[in-house]
Amino acid sequence: MDDRLKGSTGVELSLVTVDLTIFTIREGSLMVLLVERGTEPYQGRAALPGGRVRADETLDEGAHRELLEETAIDGALLHLEQLGAYGDPGRDPRGRVVTVAYLALGPNLPTPEGGTDAAHAYWAAVPDILDQGDALAFDHADIVADALERTRRTLEYTTVATTFCREPFTLPELRNVYEVVWGRPLDPSNFRRRATRAEGFLEATGDQRPQATGRPAALYRKGEAALLSPPFLRSAS
Numbered sequence: 022m023d024d025r026l027k028g029s030t031g032v033e034l035s036l037v038t039v040d041l042t043i044f045t046i047r048e049g050s051l052m053v054l055l056v057e058r059g060t061e062p063y064q065g066r067a068a069l070p071g072g073r074v075r076a077d078e079t080l081d082e083g084a085h086r087e088l089l090e091e092t093a094i095d096g097a098l099l100h101l102e103q104l105g106a107y108g109d110p111g112r113d114p115r116g117r118v119v120t121v122a123y124l125a126l127g128p129n130l131p132t133p134e135g136g137t138d139a140a141h142a143y144w145a146a147v148p149d150i151l152d153q154g155d156a157l158a159f160d161h162a163d164i165v166a167d168a169l170e171r172t173r174r175t176l177e178y179t180t181v182a183t184t185f186c187r188e189p190f191t192l193p194e195l196r197n198v199y200e201v202v203w204g205r206p207l208d209p210s211n212f213r214r215r216a217t218r219a220e221g222f223l224e225a226t227g228d229q230r231p232q233a234t235g236r237p238a239a240l241y242r243k244g245e246a247a248l249l250s251p252p253f254l255r256s257a258s
Contacts, residue, residue, distance in 0.1 A: 038120040039084040040071035040161065042104065042168035043094070045130040046185050050146050051201050053165055054133060055157070056091055057141040062114045063158035069165070070142065071120065084123045092133035092142045099125040100184040104168055112160045124168045126184045148204075172202055178252045180222050180243060189226045189240035192216060199253070207258050215253060221246025 043054040055067045070091040074083035080103070085096040101123055108119035133142035150156050150165055157165070176182050176199060183190070185198045196212045216223060221244040229237035 036116070036118045037074045037080075038071055038118055039074055039080060039087055039123060040069045040107075040120050040164060041084060041088055041123045041125055042069055042165055043088075043092075043099070043125040043127070043130070044147070044168070044172060045127050045144070046198060046201050047129055047144060049197070049201065051148075051169075052144040053147050053150060053168075054092060054094075054130075055143060055145050055150075057143075058158060066158040067145070067156060068158040069122075069161045074121075080121050084121075088125070094130065094133055096125065099127040099130075100181060101125045104164070104171060107160055107164060109160065122164045122168070124171055126172070126181065128185050128187045169202075173255070176202055177249070177254055179248055180246055183223075183243040188242045189228065189230075190242075191230060191238040191240060193238065195223075195241070199258070203255055203258075211258070215251075219246070219253075220250050222249060 041054070045052050045054075054070060056070045058064055058066050058068050070088060071084075072087045072091070074080060075086075078086065081101075084101065088094055088096045102125075104122040104124040106119060106121050108117075110117065112118065112120075130144075132144070147165065147169060150162065151169070154162055156162060172181075182195060182198045182202075185202075186194055192213050193209070195216065196207055196209065199212070200206055223241040224244045226240045226242055228240045230240055231237050
C-alpha cells in the first residue's frame with residue numbers, strides 16, 4: 022500500500038482496505054492466521070492478512086485476492102463473511118484508512134505461505150494474541166476480538182460449527198469445536214442429545230470410525246439446515 026494517496030488537488034484521499042480474520046482449529050486450539058509485515062508501517066510486526074482494494078474489484082474480490090497473495094490459501098474453500106468496518110482516525114499512521122474486516126472459518130487449514138508484502142505467514146493461538154493487547158499491528162487485536170465474539174454467537178444460532186470439521190466427522194469432533202471456540206467443556210450426553218435432535222443439523226452417513234478405546238463412533242456430515250432449531254445457547258450448555 023502506498024504511504025499516501027492524493028488527488029489532483031493535493032488533498033489526501035481515504036483508502037479502503039480489507040483485513041481477514043481466519044480461524045481454524047489445530048491441535049485442539051483455536052488458531053488465527055497472521056502474517057509478518059514485510060513493509061512499513063509496522064515492518065516485522067504481526068498482522069492480519071489483507072491490503073488495499075483495487076479500483077476495479079469488489080470488496081469480496083479484494084478479500085479473496087489478498088488472501089491468496091499473502092497466504093496461498095483459496096478463499097473459496099472457506100466460510101467467508103463480512104465482519105464489519107473499522108475507520109477510527111489514527112488507526113493507520115499513513116492517513117485515513119477504512120478497512121472492511123472479513124471473518125473466515127475452515128477445518129484444520131494447512132500451513133500458509135507468505136507472499137507479496139507478507140514476509141511470513143503462520144498460525145497463532147487466539148488466546149495468546151488476545152492476552153497481548155499490543156501484539157498485532159494497527160487495530161488488528163480489536164478485529165480478532167470482535168471476530169471471536171461473532172464466531173461464538175454464530176455457533177449458538179447457526180450450523181456453522183460444521184465448517185471446522187472435515188467430513189465425515191464424529192459427534193466428539195463436533196463437540197470439540199464448541200468447546201474450543203466457547204472456551205469451556207460441554208457435557209457429552211447433553212451435547213449428543215441436542216445435536217442429533219436439532220432439525221437438519223446433521224446427517225448420519227451410516228458408517229462408523231474405530232476408536233482407540235470403546236465402541237466405534239458414528240459418522241456424520243452437515244445437514245441441509247443453516248439455522249439451529251432449537252439454538253445452542255451458551256448459557257444453557
